Amino acid sequence: MKANHDKKLHPKAGSGIEKIQWQDDELGATEQGTVISRFGQHADVENNDGTIYRCNLRRSISSLVCGDKVLWRLGKETEHSIRGIIEAVHDRESVLSRPDVYDGVKPIAANISQILIVSSVLPAFNSDIIDRYLVAAEQTGITPVIVLNKIDLLNALSQDEQTNIEQQLEIYRTIGYQVLYGSSQSNEGISDIKRQLSQHVSIFVGQSGVGKSTLVNALMPELGVITQEVSQNSGLGQHTTTVARLYHFEEGGDLIDSPGIREFGLWHLTPEQVFNGFREFEQFQGLCKFRDCKHQNDPGCALISASEQDIHPKRLASFQRILASLGDNKLTSRFND
Structure with missing residues (x-):
């Protein structure tokens, strides 16, 4: 985290500067905050007392989303509704x-x-x-x-x-x-x-x-x-x-x-990832007769055998339908909110 922080506090020369710039002495001390929302190159950051400030992002920050924990600094003056700047992003727990x-x-x-x-x-x-x-x-x-x-x-x-x-x-x-x-x-x-x-x-x-x-x-x-x-x-x-x-x-x-x-589709997943998405299948990992088992009508399929007792047939059928849909066109294999 410290190395990442230092890197983001001191971006490389020529990497670009923000439209609104503060000199170091125009910024307050580094604070902890949570990103409440992200708007393009701006984000709303909530500090520890619950106050929300709109901030710019350092150009060195490649990814920032709602829920991120960040280090930020408050500007001593407000510039076009922008109150501060986000310096670094903590590692995400999820x-x-x-x-x-x-x-x-x-x-x-x-x-x-x-x-x-x-x-x-x-x-x-x-x-x-x-x-x-x-x-x-x-x-x-x-x-x-x-x-x-x-x-x-x-x-x-x-x-x-x-x-x-x-x-x-x-x-x-x-x-x-x-x-x-x-x-x-x-x-x-x-x-x-x-x-x-x-x-x-x-x-x-x-x-x-x-x-x-x-x-x-x-x-x-x-x-x-x-x-x-x-x-x-x-x-x-x-x-x-x-x-x-x-x-x-x-x-x-x-x-x-x-x-x-x-839009929360599955078309980008591999068959193995779909398999891992059915938590009750874990104990049968690697037990199929053939290493390239498709879990459809393959002889010696551990899942098909387990569906007679340890895996509910409805879950196996659902798994098989998802596998079959992975080859669909991306635009049609999504399912909408």
Whole structure:
């Protein structure tokens, strides 16, 4: 960290300078901070007392996202709403990225400890989509938690449909995933979700229509007001509504709200990475008869044999469908938020 810090404090000659420049004696002491949001070559940084300052970035900083821990310095005067400059970025404990068709894999947010995968009763519950999010989450090392939203609508389903959803959720619990229930309409489960969020930096993911926004608003009613105030005061117009931003829960814990999660596909993963995204498969790694086993109808496939007892057939079938989709065109193999 120190070597990285020194390098960023003293960029090479000719590497470029910021539009707004301060001499060293025009800057305060180095402080610790957290990136609340990133806007192009600017970022909002929160210091230890909760005050937020808009800062420039040193040109030597190659990557900066919401949630990053940084070293920064406050300018003694404000220049065009810019209050300071970010000098260096601490190593990340975790980073959440998404594949981009044009730019490769792009980081979205850093230092997240928990991903809440939101599904819902309506539109129709889809375990394949949950499995895809779980595979993506397992690549990051960030703990995934499954949330079934809109549980106030369960009574609108047939008994068979309700049983099917509960049986699928029980599969996830058996594997070791935590499952929560919630409803922004009836307020059921909201207190349980708040407790789950209280000790974490969290992010919500899920398909369009599952009710992420209404669920977040139920958990943090002040969010809409904060968003509006930020948009009015930022001086950056519409950008404030299209970037990731970190918010604090009154009961403890943080939420990173990111539109960048709308495209969270798997087309960039290898078959081995998909395999590793199914945590219950680990004990069968390397046990197939053939080293190039495709886990479809291959003779001696350890997964197929295990599906008779140790692996649920629905999970194996989902894994096989994901593998089959990896060869699809990038534009069609994504799944949207």
